[in-house]
Amino acid sequence: MHLIARLSLTLCTALLPACKDSDAGETTSSTTAIGSTTETPGTTSSGTTVVPTTSGSSTGLPPKDSCTAATSEAECKAKEICTWKGIVQYTHGNQGCQGSIVDFCVASDPTGSPSAWYRQVDGDAQVVEFGYSPDDLPGEWTECSCDGPLTCLCPSIAPDCPDRLPDFCGAIGAKVACSMVTTHGDKVCDWFSVSPEGPKDDTCADSAEKSLCLPATNVGADTCMPPMYTFEQCKTWLQELFWQEVNGIIEVITACGPQPLGWTQCLGDDTPDQPDECKCRCL
Numbered sequence: 001m002h003l004i005a006r007l008s009l010t011l012c013t014a015l016l017p018a019c020k021d022s023d024a025g026e027t028t029s030s031t032t033a034i035g036s037t038t039e040t041p042g043t044t045s046s047g048t049t050v051v052p053t054t055s056g057s058s059t060g061l062p063p064k065d066s067c068t069a070a071t072s073e074a075e076c077k078a079k080e081i082c083t084w085k086g087i088v089q090y091t092h093g094n095q096g097c098q099g100s101i102v103d104f105c106v107a108s109d110p111t112g113s114p115s116a117w118y119r120q121v122d123g124d125a126q127v128v129e130f131g132y133s134p135d136d137l138p139g140e141w142t143e144c145s146c147d148g149p150l151t152c153l154c155p156s157i158a159p160d161c162p163d164r165l166p167d168f169c170g171a172i173g174a175k176v177a178c179s180m181v182t183t184h185g186d187k188v189c190d191w192f193s194v195s196p197e198g199p200k201d202d203t204c205a206d207s208a209e210k211s212l213c214l215p216a217t218n219v220g221a222d223t224c225m226p227p228m229y230t231f232e233q234c235k236t237w238l239q240e241l242f243w244q245e246v247n248g249i250i251e252v253i254t255a256c257g258p259q260p261l262g263w264t265q266c267l268g269d270d271t272p273d274q275p276d277e278c279k280c281r282c283l
Helices: 003-014 073-077 162-170 175-180 276-282
Strands: 082-093 096-107 115-121 124-130 189-196 210-217 240-246 249-255
Touching (some): 073 082, 073 096, 096 124, 162 189, 175 189, 175 210, 240 276, 249 276
Antiparallel strands (some): 082 096, 115 124, 240 249
Protein backbone atom coordinates (compact mmCIF):
# COMPACT_ATOMS: atom_id res chain seq x y z
CA MET A 1 0.00 0.00 0.00
CA HIS A 2 1.30 3.38 -0.94
CA LEU A 3 2.28 5.69 1.90
CA ILE A 4 -0.28 8.33 0.87
CA ALA A 5 -3.14 5.77 0.89
CA ARG A 6 -2.04 4.42 4.29
CA LEU A 7 -2.03 7.93 5.81
CA SER A 8 -5.48 8.62 4.36
CA LEU A 9 -6.90 5.41 5.87
CA THR A 10 -5.46 6.24 9.28
CA LEU A 11 -6.92 9.77 9.21
CA CYS A 12 -10.38 8.51 8.18
CA THR A 13 -10.39 5.98 11.00
CA ALA A 14 -9.71 8.74 13.55
CA LEU A 15 -12.37 10.97 12.07
CA LEU A 16 -14.88 8.25 11.18
CA PRO A 17 -18.18 10.29 11.64
CA ALA A 18 -16.93 12.92 9.22
CA CYS A 19 -15.88 10.43 6.58
CA LYS A 20 -19.25 8.73 5.91
CA ASP A 21 -20.21 8.51 2.31
CA SER A 22 -22.91 11.06 1.50
CA ASP A 23 -24.30 8.66 -1.06
CA ALA A 24 -24.95 5.89 1.51
CA GLY A 25 -28.41 7.27 2.42
CA GLU A 26 -27.32 8.57 5.82
CA THR A 27 -28.92 11.83 7.07
CA THR A 28 -27.73 14.23 9.72
CA SER A 29 -30.03 15.29 12.59
CA SER A 30 -31.07 18.95 12.93
CA THR A 31 -30.38 20.89 16.12
CA THR A 32 -31.97 23.97 17.67
CA ALA A 33 -29.97 27.11 17.17
CA ILE A 34 -28.42 28.64 20.25
CA GLY A 35 -30.61 31.35 21.68
CA SER A 36 -33.88 30.11 20.13
CA THR A 37 -36.87 29.31 22.35
CA THR A 38 -39.79 26.94 22.11
CA GLU A 39 -43.28 28.33 22.88
CA THR A 40 -45.05 26.80 25.84
CA PRO A 41 -48.81 26.61 26.42
CA GLY A 42 -50.21 29.74 28.01
CA THR A 43 -47.65 32.10 26.45
CA THR A 44 -47.49 34.11 23.27
CA SER A 45 -44.48 34.09 20.96
CA SER A 46 -43.33 37.28 22.63
CA GLY A 47 -43.21 35.56 26.00
CA THR A 48 -46.21 37.46 27.46
CA THR A 49 -48.36 35.29 29.70
CA VAL A 50 -51.93 34.93 28.52
CA VAL A 51 -54.36 35.82 31.32
CA PRO A 52 -58.09 35.06 31.45
CA THR A 53 -60.22 37.88 30.06
CA THR A 54 -62.93 39.55 32.17
CA SER A 55 -64.65 41.34 29.28
CA GLY A 56 -66.82 38.43 28.20
CA SER A 57 -64.78 37.79 25.05
CA SER A 58 -63.01 34.63 26.23
CA THR A 59 -63.87 31.08 25.29
CA GLY A 60 -66.20 30.78 28.26
CA LEU A 61 -63.94 28.38 30.12
CA PRO A 62 -63.37 29.26 33.79
CA PRO A 63 -59.99 30.85 34.48
CA LYS A 64 -57.48 28.85 36.46
CA ASP A 65 -57.95 29.02 40.24
CA SER A 66 -61.16 31.00 39.79
CA CYS A 67 -63.29 31.62 42.88
CA THR A 68 -66.30 32.90 40.95
CA ALA A 69 -66.37 29.82 38.74
CA ALA A 70 -67.19 27.62 41.76
CA THR A 71 -70.88 26.67 41.78
CA SER A 72 -71.21 25.05 45.21
CA GLU A 73 -70.25 25.88 48.77
CA ALA A 74 -68.12 22.75 49.03
CA GLU A 75 -66.20 23.58 45.86
CA CYS A 76 -65.70 27.15 47.06
CA LYS A 77 -64.48 26.23 50.54
CA ALA A 78 -61.99 23.78 49.05
CA LYS A 79 -60.06 26.78 47.77
CA GLU A 80 -58.13 28.65 50.43
CA ILE A 81 -58.34 31.94 48.52
CA CYS A 82 -62.16 31.88 48.31
CA THR A 83 -65.17 32.63 50.54
CA TRP A 84 -68.80 31.55 50.16
CA LYS A 85 -71.02 34.55 50.93
CA GLY A 86 -74.14 36.45 49.88
CA ILE A 87 -74.05 39.20 47.24
CA VAL A 88 -76.84 41.32 45.73
CA GLN A 89 -78.57 40.17 42.55
CA TYR A 90 -80.91 42.50 40.62
CA THR A 91 -83.93 42.17 38.35
CA HIS A 92 -85.86 44.91 36.53
CA GLY A 93 -89.39 44.94 35.18
CA ASN A 94 -92.96 46.08 35.81
CA GLN A 95 -92.24 46.61 39.53
CA GLY A 96 -88.97 48.44 38.95
CA CYS A 97 -85.67 47.23 40.35
CA GLN A 98 -85.77 44.30 42.75
CA GLY A 99 -82.76 43.11 44.72
CA SER A 100 -82.18 39.77 46.39
CA ILE A 101 -79.29 38.02 48.12
CA VAL A 102 -77.70 35.06 46.35
CA ASP A 103 -74.82 32.86 47.51
CA PHE A 104 -71.65 33.29 45.50
CA CYS A 105 -68.01 32.24 45.70
CA VAL A 106 -65.84 35.35 45.94
CA ALA A 107 -62.24 36.18 46.74
CA SER A 108 -61.32 36.12 50.43
CA ASP A 109 -58.91 39.02 49.92
CA PRO A 110 -60.70 41.22 47.34
CA THR A 111 -59.09 44.17 45.60
CA GLY A 112 -60.40 47.07 43.54
CA SER A 113 -63.59 49.12 43.69
CA PRO A 114 -67.17 47.76 43.60
CA SER A 115 -68.40 46.62 40.20
CA ALA A 116 -71.53 45.17 38.54
CA TRP A 117 -71.52 42.30 36.04
CA TYR A 118 -74.12 40.36 34.04
CA ARG A 119 -74.56 37.10 32.16
CA GLN A 120 -77.41 35.39 30.34
CA VAL A 121 -79.19 32.61 32.25
CA ASP A 122 -82.09 30.84 30.51
CA GLY A 123 -82.64 33.85 28.28
CA ASP A 124 -82.72 36.40 31.11
CA ALA A 125 -79.98 38.70 32.34
CA GLN A 126 -78.51 37.94 35.76
CA VAL A 127 -76.96 41.12 37.18
CA VAL A 128 -74.89 40.95 40.35
CA GLU A 129 -72.99 43.57 42.30
CA PHE A 130 -69.57 42.73 43.75
CA GLY A 131 -67.93 44.73 46.50
CA TYR A 132 -64.69 44.59 44.55
CA SER A 133 -63.39 44.13 40.98
CA PRO A 134 -63.13 40.38 40.32
CA ASP A 135 -60.48 39.33 37.82
CA ASP A 136 -61.38 35.64 37.75
CA LEU A 137 -64.89 35.63 36.26
CA PRO A 138 -65.61 32.99 33.62
CA GLY A 139 -65.96 34.28 30.08
CA GLU A 140 -69.76 34.41 29.97
CA TRP A 141 -69.73 37.42 32.31
CA THR A 142 -69.61 41.00 31.01
CA GLU A 143 -69.12 44.15 33.06
CA CYS A 144 -72.22 46.37 33.08
CA SER A 145 -72.17 49.25 30.59
CA CYS A 146 -74.71 51.30 28.65
CA ASP A 147 -74.81 48.47 26.09
CA GLY A 148 -75.91 45.96 28.73
CA PRO A 149 -79.44 45.04 29.85
CA LEU A 150 -81.65 47.65 31.54
CA THR A 151 -81.10 45.82 34.83
CA CYS A 152 -77.51 47.12 34.75
CA LEU A 153 -78.95 50.52 35.69
CA CYS A 154 -80.26 49.19 39.04
CA PRO A 155 -77.06 48.90 41.13
CA SER A 156 -75.73 51.86 43.09
CA ILE A 157 -72.62 51.66 40.91
CA ALA A 158 -74.59 51.64 37.65
CA PRO A 159 -73.10 53.21 34.51
CA ASP A 160 -74.32 56.69 33.62
CA CYS A 161 -76.69 56.10 30.68
CA PRO A 162 -79.16 59.00 30.24
CA ASP A 163 -80.20 57.74 26.79
CA ARG A 164 -81.45 54.49 28.37
CA LEU A 165 -83.68 56.20 30.97
CA PRO A 166 -86.85 56.37 28.79
CA ASP A 167 -86.77 52.58 28.42
CA PHE A 168 -85.62 52.06 32.00
CA CYS A 169 -88.54 54.08 33.42
CA GLY A 170 -91.02 53.14 30.70
CA ALA A 171 -90.84 49.44 31.56
CA ILE A 172 -92.32 50.16 35.02
CA GLY A 173 -96.07 49.86 35.24
CA ALA A 174 -96.83 50.74 38.87
CA LYS A 175 -96.92 54.24 40.38
CA VAL A 176 -95.25 53.34 43.69
CA ALA A 177 -92.48 51.39 41.98
CA CYS A 178 -91.93 54.21 39.50
CA SER A 179 -91.28 56.89 42.10
CA MET A 180 -89.02 54.60 44.13
CA VAL A 181 -86.73 53.24 41.41
CA THR A 182 -83.14 54.45 41.52
CA THR A 183 -79.94 54.36 39.50
CA HIS A 184 -76.64 55.43 41.06
CA GLY A 185 -78.74 55.55 44.23
CA ASP A 186 -80.75 58.51 42.85
CA LYS A 187 -84.46 58.50 42.01
CA VAL A 188 -84.79 59.12 38.29
CA CYS A 189 -88.42 58.33 37.37
CA ASP A 190 -91.86 59.65 38.29
CA TRP A 191 -95.48 58.95 37.45
CA PHE A 192 -97.23 61.36 35.06
CA SER A 193 -100.63 61.71 33.42
CA VAL A 194 -100.06 62.31 29.70
CA SER A 195 -102.75 63.78 27.41
CA PRO A 196 -102.40 63.06 23.67
CA GLU A 197 -103.94 66.15 22.03
CA GLY A 198 -103.57 65.17 18.39
CA PRO A 199 -101.65 67.10 15.72
CA LYS A 200 -100.53 70.69 16.20
CA ASP A 201 -103.79 72.25 15.02
CA ASP A 202 -104.84 74.49 17.94
CA THR A 203 -107.60 72.11 19.00
CA CYS A 204 -107.90 69.76 21.97
CA ALA A 205 -108.58 66.06 21.51
CA ASP A 206 -110.86 63.83 23.54
CA SER A 207 -108.26 61.08 23.81
CA ALA A 208 -108.00 59.36 27.15
CA GLU A 209 -105.09 60.33 29.38
CA LYS A 210 -102.26 57.83 29.79
CA SER A 211 -100.47 57.22 33.08
CA LEU A 212 -96.79 56.61 32.38
CA CYS A 213 -93.53 56.24 34.25
CA LEU A 214 -91.13 58.76 32.70
CA PRO A 215 -87.60 60.02 33.37
CA ALA A 216 -87.84 63.03 35.66
CA THR A 217 -86.05 65.58 37.79
CA ASN A 218 -87.21 66.78 41.21
CA VAL A 219 -88.61 63.31 41.86
CA GLY A 220 -90.79 63.21 44.96
CA ALA A 221 -91.20 67.00 45.18
CA ASP A 222 -94.72 68.36 45.78
CA THR A 223 -94.29 72.10 45.30
CA CYS A 224 -93.87 74.21 42.20
CA MET A 225 -93.84 77.80 40.92
CA PRO A 226 -95.88 77.88 37.70
CA PRO A 227 -95.75 81.00 35.54
CA MET A 228 -98.66 83.45 35.34
CA TYR A 229 -100.51 82.08 32.33
CA THR A 230 -102.00 84.75 30.07
CA PHE A 231 -104.12 82.49 27.89
CA GLU A 232 -107.71 82.53 29.07
CA GLN A 233 -108.26 78.90 30.08
CA CYS A 234 -105.18 78.74 32.32
CA LYS A 235 -105.15 82.11 34.12
CA THR A 236 -105.95 80.46 37.44
CA TRP A 237 -104.00 77.25 36.82
CA LEU A 238 -101.67 76.45 39.75
CA GLN A 239 -99.55 73.72 38.20
CA GLU A 240 -96.79 73.58 35.63
CA LEU A 241 -97.53 72.46 32.09
CA PHE A 242 -95.16 70.58 29.76
CA TRP A 243 -95.42 69.49 26.13
CA GLN A 244 -93.65 67.38 23.55
CA GLU A 245 -94.34 66.23 19.99
CA VAL A 246 -94.12 62.52 19.19
CA ASN A 247 -94.77 61.29 15.65
CA GLY A 248 -96.77 64.42 14.86
CA ILE A 249 -98.90 64.20 18.03
CA ILE A 250 -98.72 66.90 20.71
CA GLU A 251 -98.68 65.44 24.24
CA VAL A 252 -99.26 67.57 27.35
CA ILE A 253 -98.46 66.94 31.02
CA THR A 254 -99.45 68.89 34.09
CA ALA A 255 -97.38 68.47 37.25
CA CYS A 256 -96.31 70.23 40.42
CA GLY A 257 -92.92 69.14 41.72
CA PRO A 258 -91.44 66.47 39.47
CA GLN A 259 -90.61 67.59 35.94
CA PRO A 260 -90.56 65.22 32.96
CA LEU A 261 -87.06 64.99 31.51
CA GLY A 262 -86.80 66.08 27.88
CA TRP A 263 -90.17 67.83 27.76
CA THR A 264 -90.63 71.56 27.11
CA GLN A 265 -92.31 73.67 29.79
CA CYS A 266 -95.27 75.74 28.60
CA LEU A 267 -94.59 79.45 29.04
CA GLY A 268 -97.02 81.89 30.55
CA ASP A 269 -97.41 83.76 27.27
CA ASP A 270 -98.94 82.08 24.26
CA THR A 271 -96.03 82.45 21.81
CA PRO A 272 -96.05 81.39 18.12
CA ASP A 273 -93.54 78.60 18.84
CA GLN A 274 -95.64 77.16 21.65
CA PRO A 275 -98.50 74.88 20.65
CA ASP A 276 -101.95 76.07 21.68
CA GLU A 277 -102.49 72.55 22.99
CA CYS A 278 -100.78 73.71 26.22
CA LYS A 279 -104.17 75.12 27.24
CA CYS A 280 -105.90 71.76 26.87
CA ARG A 281 -105.03 70.52 30.37
CA CYS A 282 -106.57 73.65 31.91
CA LEU A 283 -110.03 72.97 30.51
